Amino acid sequence: MPSQITNYQCPRCTGPLHYAGSSGMVECDYCGSSFTVQEIEALYADKIEQAEQTGVAAAQQQTADAEADYDADWDCDSAGSEWGADAAGMKQYSCPSCGAELICDATTAATSCPYCGNPTVVPAQFHGGLKPDYILPFKLSKEQAVQALTKYYKGKKLLPKTFADSNHIEEIKGVYVPFWLFNGEADVEMNFAATRVYTSRRGNQRITETDHFDLLRGGRVSFSRIPVDASTKMPDSHMDAIEPFDYTDLKPFSTAYLPGFLADIYDVPPQSCASRADERATNTAKHIVENTVSGYSTCTPTSARVRLRRGRVDYALMPVWMLSTRWNGKSFLFAMNGQSGKLIGDLPVSTGRYWARFAGIAAPIAAALAALMFFL
Amino acid sequence: MKKRLFCLGLLLLLICSFLGVTAYAAADEEQVRLAYVTDVTGSISESQRDSLSQLAGQISEQYSCGVYIVVVDNYEEYNSEGIEECAEGIYRFYDLGWGDQRDGVMLIMSMNQREYDIAAYGDFGNAAFTDYGKDYLAQSFLDDFRRNDWYSGFQDYLNTAASMLSSARQGEPVDIVWEEREPEGPGPVAKLIMALLPSSVAAFFITNGDKRKMKTAVSKRTAEDYVVPGGINLYLHEDRFLHRSRHVEVIQNRPRDSGGSHHGGGTTVHSSGFSHHSGKF
Known part of the structure; x- marks a missing residue:
């Protein structure tokens, strides 16, 4: 699919050209100049190539700019100002x-x-x-x-009692x-x-x-x-x-x-x-x-x-x-x-409270399990 | 399938009539009946078959529960779904069993595949031949079959079945509870350890959970709170199928409709009313 439309212009007067089927030439409506198809194609091939090169370069620049956005450093220049x-x-x-x-x-x-x-x-x-x-x-x-x-x-079961009681900010x-x-x-x-x-x-x-x-x-x-x-x-x-x-x-x-x-x-x-x-x-x-x-x-x-x-x-x-x-x-x-x-x-942990709580949880569970195993 | 089964019956009837065999599962003349012992492969001699049929008939009558032996070349000629389905088809087609419940047990052997199935049917049949009991029954003849000693195997099958039926009639069918002693429980020290270990693990997790609550100053490694509202644009979503892998697991004596497991005590009765034990010999 063509990416652009080319309007052929007369190389002499820039007037519009048209193909004259009777002569097999491309003729200018204004100045009457005539050119062979090959001449016009050669002329425009150069122009198209130049335009394409310009376009590709622009696209490459755009892509490069976009790529450069990635992985660039943070923009710290605008952070803060003078007092x-x-x-x-x-x-x-x-x-x-x-x-x-x-x-x-x-x-x-x-x-x-x-x-x-x-x-x-x-x-x-x-x-x-x-x-x-x-x-x-x-x-x-x-x-x-x-x-x-x-x-x-509150609710911190392992907090030393003296920490909460005698704690003065x-x-x-x-x-x-x-x-x-x-x-x-x-x-x-x-x-x-x-x-x-x-x-x-x-x-x-x-x-x-x-x-x-x-x-x-x-x-x-x-x-x-x-x-x-x-x-x-x-x-x-x-x-x-x-x-x-x-x-x-x-x-x-x-x-x-x-x-x-x-x-x-x-x-x-x-x-x-x-x-x-x-x-x-x-x-x-x-x-x-x-x-x-x-x-x-x-x-x-x-x-x-x-x-x-x-x-x-x-x-x-x-x-x-x-x-x-x-x-x-x-x-x-x-x-x-x-x-x-x-x-x-972070709060301090009372070692005594830690083991007391450990025992408080483990003992009843162990007792219940032992009772189940020994007596049932 | 019915046609084949009927042909099998007719063939057997002719053979039996010709040979003067009179031991049939039932004396109903209106329907083709299958003998207690049916061997279309010629694995046992005629005299051996007569002897076995007589014994099977006696046992069936004594305990009011049919005991059958069917030997075929290839069970797939009768039912290609499996030997269990083949056993059920023969049992039903020939209306085997004893009494209103059609209680009975049938050993079917397929010589080409060297496969066997013990199928029990009826309330008493299923109660007498529990899952464990059928395994016990199989162990009585498998040694003989592996040596191709068919006659001894059938004798052992019938004798063991008789013994099991006797036990069942006395209210004690052969089952894992009756057969095996409960293992001894753990000793007192082991019990103590078994009580302390889980309780210590539970206490450890709970107290360490409490300990973690004492330290709340933790670094963050994500920033979900600072995602711009509507700032998520998901533009890639491709699911590419690579391949399919397949794993097939054979289920041995898997219960279909009732609870219980193999050797777990009791009988696993399928929705068809049959219980089975099958394997290779």
């Missing part, structure tokens, strides 16, 4: 103990480090790093965070934790080895027939703002565990949200934590595609090809209530999502 005039109303502190660098507005005073609890944080020259693009304001109060922690202790701080938000797409193609099994009976024979299939599934999954925390002081596992964040409340950054809270300055550049975003996008895309396989008795992935189209990275601050406590000389750090109220943190 500009906002810097005037900001203060900066640094913790000599853990090295945390914290900022707050001029009306807020940092009395201790929210990460290590060090009571001596030192005012420092404000540089502030980059100004965030977005901020997710706190929705929950300090009191709600304390209540959440008390509730968190040493520090509770509302901290805006820096996050990089990664936007992008994942193209995934997966092969699966699948089977369908049919069983029938004929006479005294049980016949099992297994149909074997090779399945191919592919799709594109778009992600918006996969959060990866940008602070080395904040354990990644803590920040992952308090997810998800609801971005409908996300606001363009304003220092107006800062009074009463500290904000951590990022110390991990987006390039350094991009691998975590890659991993999460890749795994999710694979899970989604894998879940599209249905109607088979068994299904095993045999290969997977994932290509990431890495997009823009944003810089945002997320609200986290940080509660720290000490027990038996050890620090325990809890984090609560300041938007959703999800609270997480």
Whole structure:
């Protein structure tokens, strides 16, 4: 099928040409010039070749551009901006103990480090790093965070009694934790080895027939703002565990949200934590595609090809209530999502309670079984 | 099939009449009857057949349960579905058995395939020849048949059947419970271990579940929460059939309609009313 229509024009006057059956020549309606068919074909063959070369080159360039979109690095150039005039109303502190660098507005005073609890944080020259693009304001109060922690202790059968009883929260701080938000797409193609099994009976024979299939599934999954925390002081596992964040409340950054809270300055550049975003996008895309396989008795992935189209990275601050406590000389750090109220943190396990509970479960079951075996 | 069976009966009747054999399963003159012992292959001599027929008749009469022997060259000439179906066809066609329930047991042998089937029928027939009992009965003659000693095998079959019928009439049919002693239970130490082990495993899983709840700070490896609504475009979906594999498993004495299993006690009676035990000799 032709991909284009050629309107033959006179090489002398560019007037329209037509084939004159009587003369067997191609003639110009305007200037009266005439050409043999071979002359016109030769002339236009060159033109078509040139056009095709131009078209192929353009298509190749387009494909190359599209291919270049895949597996390119994250676009971090637009993440954050300069503080500009906002810097005037900001203060900066640094913790000599853990090295945390914290900022707050001029009306807020940092009395201790929210990460290590060090009571001596030192005012420092404000540089502030980059100004965030977005901020997710706190929705929950300090009191709600304390209540959440008390509730968190309940029902934990292995928690040492003294931990809950004598537990005094040493520090509770509302901290805006820096996050990089990664936007992008994942193209995934997966092969699966699948089977369908049919069983029938004929006479005294049980016949099992297994149909074997090779399945191919592919799709594109778009992600918006996969959060990866940008602070080395904040354990990644803590920040992952308090997810998800609801971005409908996300606001363009304003220092107006800062009074009463500290904000951590990022110390991990987006390039350094991009691998975590890659991993999460890749795994999710694979899970989604894998879940599209249905109607088979068994299904095993045999290969997977994932290509990431890495997009823009944003810089945002997320609200986290940080509660720290000490027990038996050890620090325990809890984090609560300041938007959703999800609270997480590792608790100590009482060895005595562990074995008491073990015995409490095992003994009655063993007694019941023994009674059955000995007396029935 | 009926025609063939009828021909078999006529042929046997003629042979028996010619030879003066008088032992028939029933004396009903209106219908062709099958003798207690029918051998169309000539595996046993006439005198041996007479002797066996007489013995089978006595046993059948004594216990009110027909005991039959049928020997054919190729059972597929009568019923190609299987030797069990062939046995059922012959039993029904010749209206074998004793009393209203047509109680009886029949040993059919197909010499070409060296296959045999013991088919029992009727309430008493099935009760007397349990699954285990039929196996027990088969063991009595298989040694002889493997040596091609047909006459001794038939004698053993009839004598063992008589013994089993006697037991059944006394209310104790040969069955696995009657035949085999229950194995001794585990000792006290083993019982204690059997009680402690599952309880410890259960306690381990529950307490470790509790322990896991104490550690909630865990890294995430996926990002389902951040998939754009409507941002999933599945554009590839191909299912390619490669090949079909087939596995055939032979079911030995599989129960069709009733519960119970081979050697599990009792008799597995099929919907046809027959119970079977078949195999090779």
